[in-house]
Amino acid sequence: MAFPGHCVTLSRPGESPPDGSDSTVNTLPLPSPLRTAALVVMVFATLVARAADPLPSWNDTGPKRALTAFVEKVTREGSPDFLPPSERIAVFDNDGTLWCEQPMYPQVMFAVDRLRTLAPKHPEWRRRQPFKKLMDAGPDRLVSVTDQELIEIIKVTHTGMTTDEFADIVRAWIATAKHPRTGRLYTEMVYQPMLELLAYLRGHGFKTFIVSAGGVEFMRVWADQVYGVPTDQVVGTTFKTSYELRGTTPVIVRQPKVDFVDDGPGKPIGINKFIGKRPVLAFGNADGDFQMLQWTTTGPGPRLGLLVHHTDGVREYDYDAQSAVGRLDKALVAASGYGWTVVSMKDDWAKIFPKGP
Amino acid sequence: MAFPGHCVTLSRPGESPPDGSDSTVNTLPLPSPLRTAALVVMVFATLVARAADPLPSWNDTGPKRALTAFVEKVTREGSPDFLPPSERIAVFDNDGTLWCEQPMYPQVMFAVDRLRTLAPKHPEWRRRQPFKKLMDAGPDRLVSVTDQELIEIIKVTHTGMTTDEFADIVRAWIATAKHPRTGRLYTEMVYQPMLELLAYLRGHGFKTFIVSAGGVEFMRVWADQVYGVPTDQVVGTTFKTSYELRGTTPVIVRQPKVDFVDDGPGKPIGINKFIGKRPVLAFGNADGDFQMLQWTTTGPGPRLGLLVHHTDGVREYDYDAQSAVGRLDKALVAASGYGWTVVSMKDDWAKIFPKGP
Numbered sequence: 001m002a003f004p005g006h007c008v009t010l011s012r013p014g015e016s017p018p019d020g021s022d023s024t025v026n027t028l029p030l031p032s033p034l035r036t037a038a039l040v041v042m043v044f045a046t047l048v049a050r051a052a053d054p055l056p057s058w059n060d061t062g063p064k065r066a067l068t069a070f071v072e073k074v075t076r077e078g079s080p081d082f083l084p085p086s087e088r089i090a091v092f093d094n095d096g097t098l099w100c101e102q103p104m105y106p107q108v109m110f111a112v113d114r115l116r117t118l119a120p121k122h123p124e125w126r127r128r129q130p131f132k133k134l135m136d137a138g139p140d141r142l143v144s145v146t147d148q149e150l151i152e153i154i155k156v157t158h159t160g161m162t163t164d165e166f167a168d169i170v171r172a173w174i175a176t177a178k179h180p181r182t183g184r185l186y187t188e189m190v191y192q193p194m195l196e197l198l199a200y201l202r203g204h205g206f207k208t209f210i211v212s213a214g215g216v217e218f219m220r221v222w223a224d225q226v227y228g229v230p231t232d233q234v235v236g237t238t239f240k241t242s243y244e245l246r247g248t249t250p251v252i253v254r255q256p257k258v259d260f261v262d263d264g265p266g267k268p269i270g271i272n273k274f275i276g277k278r279p280v281l282a283f284g285n286a287d288g289d290f291q292m293l294q295w296t297t298t299g300p301g302p303r304l305g306l307l308v309h310h311t312d313g314v315r316e317y318d319y320d321a322q323s324a325v326g327r328l329d330k331a332l333v334a335a336s337g338y339g340w341t342v343v344s345m346k347d348d349w350a351k352i353f354p355k356g357p
Numbered sequence: 358m359a360f361p362g363h364c365v366t367l368s369r370p371g372e373s374p375p376d377g378s379d380s381t382v383n384t385l386p387l388p389s390p391l392r393t394a395a396l397v398v399m400v401f402a403t404l405v406a407r408a409a410d411p412l413p414s415w416n417d418t419g420p421k422r423a424l425t426a427f428v429e430k431v432t433r434e435g436s437p438d439f440l441p442p443s444e445r446i447a448v449f450d451n452d453g454t455l456w457c458e459q460p461m462y463p464q465v466m467f468a469v470d471r472l473r474t475l476a477p478k479h480p481e482w483r484r485r486q487p488f489k490k491l492m493d494a495g496p497d498r499l500v501s502v503t504d505q506e507l508i509e510i511i512k513v514t515h516t517g518m519t520t521d522e523f524a525d526i527v528r529a530w531i532a533t534a535k536h537p538r539t540g541r542l543y544t545e546m547v548y549q550p551m552l553e554l555l556a557y558l559r560g561h562g563f564k565t566f567i568v569s570a571g572g573v574e575f576m577r578v579w580a581d582q583v584y585g586v587p588t589d590q591v592v593g594t595t596f597k598t599s600y601e602l603r604g605t606t607p608v609i610v611r612q613p614k615v616d617f618v619d620d621g622p623g624k625p626i627g628i629n630k631f632i633g634k635r636p637v638l639a640f641g642n643a644d645g646d647f648q649m650l651q652w653t654t655t656g657p658g659p660r661l662g663l664l665v666h667h668t669d670g671v672r673e674y675d676y677d678a679q680s681a682v683g684r685l686d687k688a689l690v691a692a693s694g695y696g697w698t699v700v701s702m703k704d705d706w707a708k709i710f711p712k713g714p
Contacts, residue, residue: 086587163629207589220633230443231633232564232589238630243622243648250652252629259630265600272520272609273595273616274631276577276588291600295607 054200057193057351063306063343067197070304074280075204081302083280085205090281091271091292092194094212094219094236096326097285097308098227100189100353102317103180104325107214108150110173114157151258158215159239159256166254170221184355187226191308193349194283198227201281209275212236213263213288217254235274237262267292285310290331297338305340307331312346315357411557414550414708420663420700424554427661431637432561438659440637442562447638448628448649449551451569451576451593453683454642454665455584457546457710459674460537461682464571465507467530471514508615515572516596516613523611527578541712544583548665550706551640555584558638566632568592570620570645574611592631594619624649642667647688654695662697664688669703672714 058064073081074088095101115125115134125131130149137143145153158166179189198208210219210229216236223229240255262270268291271279282289282296285308293305309328310319321329335342345352415421430438431445452458472482472491482488487506494500502510515523536546555565567576567586573593580586595616598609619627625648628636639646639653642665650662666685667676678686692699702709 086581207587209589216630216633224443230564232566232631234633241626241629243625243652248655250625250648250655252625252652268600268607268609269598272598273573274589276573276591291607295600295609298605298607 054203055193055196057196057349059348059350061348063341063348066304066341067200067306070281070302071201071204074302083302085207087277087280088201088204088206089209089275089277089279090201090206091209091211091235091275091279091283091296092198093284093286093289093292094210094214095286096310097283097289098190098194098210099186100179100191100316101326102310102319102323105214106177106186106189107218108153109177109180109186110170110218111153111157113173113177114169115153118157154215155256158218159254162251162253163217163241164251166217167221170218174222182353182356184353187222188355189353190226191349192351192354195227195354197283198229202228206281207233209233209235209271209279211262211267211271211292213261213266215239216262235262235270237266263288265291268295271295280304282306283308284331286326286328287330290334293331293340294334294338297340305335305338306343307335307340308343308345311344312349312352314346315352316345411560412550412553414553414706416705416707418705420698420705423661423698424557424663427638427659428558428561431659440659444634444637445558445561445563446566446632446634446636447558447563448566448568448592448632448636448640448653449555450641450643450646450649451567451571452643453667454640454646455547455551455567456543457536457548457673458683459667459676459680462571463534463543463546464575465510466534466537466543467527467575468510468514470530470534471526472510475514511572512613515575516611519608519610520574520598521608523574524578527575531579539710539713541710544579545712546710547583548706549708549711552584552711554640555586559585563638564590566590566592566628566636568619568624568628568649570594570618570623572596573619592619592627594623620645622648625652628652637661639663640665641688643683643685644687647691650688650697651691651695654697662692662695663700664692664697665700665702668701669706669709671703672709673702 055064055068058067073079074083076082092098095105095107099106112134115131119125119131119135122131126135130143130145130153133143134153161169174185174187177186178184179186182189201208208227208229210223210227210233212219212235214236216234216238219236220231220234223234224231238259240257240259241252242255244251244253260266260270260273264287267289271292278299279296280299280302281304282293283306284290284293289307293307297303297305307328309332310317310326312318319326319328320332321327332342334340343349351357412421412425415424430436431440433439449455452462452464456463469491472488476482476488476492479488483492487500487502487510490500491510518526531542531544534543535541536543539546558565565584565586567580567584567590569576569592571593573591573595576593577588577591580591581588597612597614597616599612601608601610617623617627617630621644624646628649635656636653637656637659638661639650640663641647641650646664650664654660654662664685666689667674667683669675676683676685677689678684689699691697700706708714
């Protein structure tokens with residue numbers, strides 16, 4: 001997630017989600033006992049294949065082979081590249097790497113929904129930009145906002161309340177808000193191959209961290225449930241807070257002042273500040289992840305950087321250098337020089353969404 | 358650790374460490390076979406007692422009972438106070454809570470040692486305070502410095518280098534620097550009862566964090582080895598850093614600008630920022646821990662706050678409200694009102710240091 005000049009769309013759920021049902025088992029033209037035996041063998045073979053393949057949604061192409069070879073060599077006792085568990089640090093960007101960021105970062109959608117909820121209590125917004133143009137445009141129109149205007153929107157929607165109140169607001173939104181194209185919950189717009197990868201890495205002793213330009217306290221509400229990443233392993237952009245007493249009750253209040261921007265060069269800084277170790281695996285999808293991959297992959301010893309390239313306009317979205325949301329340009333050009341693995345979503349992922357194609 | 362007006366002492370190892378050898382097994386006045394049987398029984402009983410008591414360095418007094426009762430009630434399935442592992446967050450102050458902070462915070466001793474190392478390259482320090490008075494005083498004299506002067510000392514000794522270079526400097530110091538009174542390594546001046554408590558809590562599914570006013574990158578170098586706390590579970594005071602390229606090699610450079618002060622009200626803020634969950638257990642020893650204990654113990658559900666009171670002038674140090682280092686005044690007065698458990702080191706700890714009494 002980055003904050004370039006954005007078009008904020010206020011569109012509503014439209015398209016039906018593509019059919020996400022599993023393919024059915026073929027019936028076999030065999031006599032009954034043989035058929036039973038064949039089915040048993042088939043089921044057994046399927047179970048074995050599943051047990052043997054922790055990454056079933058990854059096609060057997062370069063990226064999957066690079067990932068499994070890397071994990072094997074750093075976790076096998078006696079391997080020259082063996083890393084003790086304390087060194088097995090993997091960092092993941094969120095928007096566009098773990099979940100869908102198109103047509104607009106979900107956190108921006110949250111902010112716009114929140115603006116609409118708050119608007120009746122703020123008649124002054126009818127006369128003040130960028131609020132006026134958003135109010136005027138209605139729910140299905142694209143509205144262009146500048147960086148500064150987006151920050152203004154984020155401030156009025158993300159600060160001024162206690163941390164507990166903000167968590168409740170996010171919790172209520174994420175439980176019901178739908179992706180405008182698929183009509184699915186945003187938490188269903190996560191990438192199945194990456195869920196498998198997170199679990200695969202943790203199963204091999206890796207500690208998995210999110211390192212995102214998104215707001216820490218926006219992600220923490222649902223990251224454990226959705227990704228299995230606990231709150232203290234979520235690194236992101238933060239606002240200043242203050243510790244206050246309301247009567248005798250202490251609260252932490254979110255202040256309208258950005259504390260730390262976890263994007264671009266901010267990502268290695270955030271990694272150092274919150275994690276305190278140089279990762280050996282980094283996963284991103286945009287130019288905002290360039291320095292994170294650079295920092296991760298230029299250290300000594302075994303390292304792997306991976307870029308998710310959004311090449312599937314049918315099952316997801318097709319975008320890179322020309323996109324205002326999740327622009328991938330400089331990092332893609334640099335990938336081969338740094339030896340980064342590039343995942344083509346179209347070619348390398350057999351399945352994209354848990355409940356979709 | 359706090360930064361009130363300090364006396365920085367430059368004294369050297371003096372006293373010999375007290376004898377740290379274990380007590381010997383008494384011989385029994387019994388005929389040989391019976392003696393053997395009795396010894397077997399004794400050894401067995403000792404093993405059982407050890408297995409049954411994860412906190413052998415805690416006397417069987419109020420604090421130990423409060424701790425074990427708390428852990429039992431929040432970890433027993435079916436208990437009305439049961440907490441899932443994700444909620445089992447325990448936070449520990451470092452200086453004076455996990456290791457000895459007298460006669461001066463070890464990080465300040467590090468800074469002063471570092472000043473002395475750097476002095477030959479800084480002839481201008483001979484004419485500039487606070488450096489001049491430290492240089493003039495020599496290694497065994499107390500020198501009074503103001504808050505501002507201490508910050509100046511910390512800046513010139515803790516910033517300007519890369520994060521890797523700083524880690525190497527700390528690593529070299531901590532491996533050899535000795536406590537001025539006992540002549541032991543600082544990492545041997547940790548509290549045995551707290552090491553047992555950390556392990557006991559982790560054994561019951563707690564995630565243990567350090568939340569200290571000390572520098573994050575000073576502690577991270579040795580916290581895993583000494584306390585079993587990984588780098589990403591160390592919260593503390595931070596300096597700003599920058600991400601830079603030296604040729605084609607990226608580095609993170611420590612800047613002479615304080616980023617975040619993790620002390621007093623900064624502790625709950627740091628907890629929220631780095632951990633993202635309200636702890637259920639908090640351990641401190643000074644007024645700088647007041648808000649951390651307040652924040653931890655005023656939330657809903659089962660909670661426990663504990664203050665270590667330095668009451669043992671023979672085995673350690675005896676200090677509280679009058680001490681410039683680790684002052685305990687306001688928090689001790691407030692303890693009973695908040696229901697905090699107060700540990701008297703003299704009465705409640707059977708043993709203080711791993712290699713000492």
